[in-house]
Amino acid sequence: MAIDSSTFIDTDIQIHRLSPDVDAKNAVKEEIDNAEYTAMSAFSLLELKGNYIQALILLRRKIADGKNIGDVMARINNTGGRKVTLMFLQLANKIGRIDFNSKPWEENRQILLTLLDSQIASSWMIFTGVVDYVCDDFDCTRASEEPEFVSNKWFAPIPKCRKDNTNCSIIEFIEVRKDDLARLIDLLGKIPKEEITSELQRIKNVCEETLRDGAFPQEKNVCRQVGDMLIGLQSKIGKEILSSNYKEHSYLSEGLGYNFRQFPYADVRSK
């Protein structure tokens, strides 16, 4: 495959792929099917782990520990919040066999656990299996750590990066792109303050710190704060990046010099 003709799939596109919204899901599928080649950043795996997979694991744990449906709902509400409650309802709603009214909780629970175990165990493949290429040009250590099943429990921790637990090359990756960072700082300094999102502001701060101190502040664990920038920079080896995240990518792409194509999520989703 020719990587330079690849469409990079941003993290949010992977999330739309897993949306219950059939229209949005089909629109993503069409984009992927029609692209000549597709790629994703390995860093997206880390973002998905910190968000979607963590929610699945929390849900799995509450279902495994709950004595009955009332107990499970209370545990989910108390610790997972509305998002995980809705995930649970969605899962139960999708499987016709789940019946909390007449079926013993244990049988419902076993089906739910089977499905969640399968989703978590296959998660890496579910995300990487839809693209032709996974770009990992700064060898993110955290992105290589799949969820782990230990003593019948799932774990997907994202430990803080230290010298002894990390062997990535993020500093070298940024080192050769300092000119891009300087251009981005310049651009962000010119746009109206009300258009600077909190993520753009964090990115600007990290870029300024990098240029001031001479190296990317890896030891401060800032990678996840500047995920859009890192993924955008990686996408430069491809043709474009597809994302519904207009607020950040519209400015980042201009400053860093990559091609951003907006996925029109608001238009394609069911109302």
Add this chain to the structure above:
Amino acid sequence: MEKQTIERSEGLTGSVSGKPNGGGTSVKILKPSDLEGDFAFSTYDAFAGKDLLSVRQEKQIVKQPSRNMLLHHERLTESKVALVAHELDEAYDLISSLFDTNIDEVERSNNFDAWKDKLLDISEMGISLSLWHRQILGGLIAGVNEKEIYEFTDDVIKTFRDATYRVRQRRVSYIDANRTIKELMQKGVSVEMPLAIDSLSEEQMLELEELETELAGIIGKE
């Protein structure tokens, strides 16, 4: 380790630990390799909702259970293993029958639905299935959920058959499970469940809220 053989249909055999025919049961130390990926040796206790033995995926740590616990678990496991093996055989027979030229379209359709039901029956048992068995089983359930036989080509159905055959094996490894999921994905089967609820339409939200209200009613009666 001595093994008792359970006859399964089509001449395949499964095995459970312990001495044959009730001739006294010895307490033995189970090795991690006996546990992981092997439904006959799974230690998951569905009723207690936890593992009786702690098993680690790679660097496995096995706690020594008490003698009584092992004996109880062995008896429990033996009957469950036989039941799961039987159900898995039936699931494989059903999906294989779709390639039988002697059955008509109606029977074919019914057998496909029965196979889908059987997958759920097996997952309901939960106990005695290793993580890797459950990974494939859950992928199959997600892949055929809310779908009918006409939505799949014969080529895809063959992949379902092969995946069912793999779940039927006494031992399933991490590699087997991942290979199977990959094969399903390559055939266009959606093994993923649509659980990313970051933004729901009004209609979808109403549907889930209705279920939540219904659940609140059930919980109130508990």
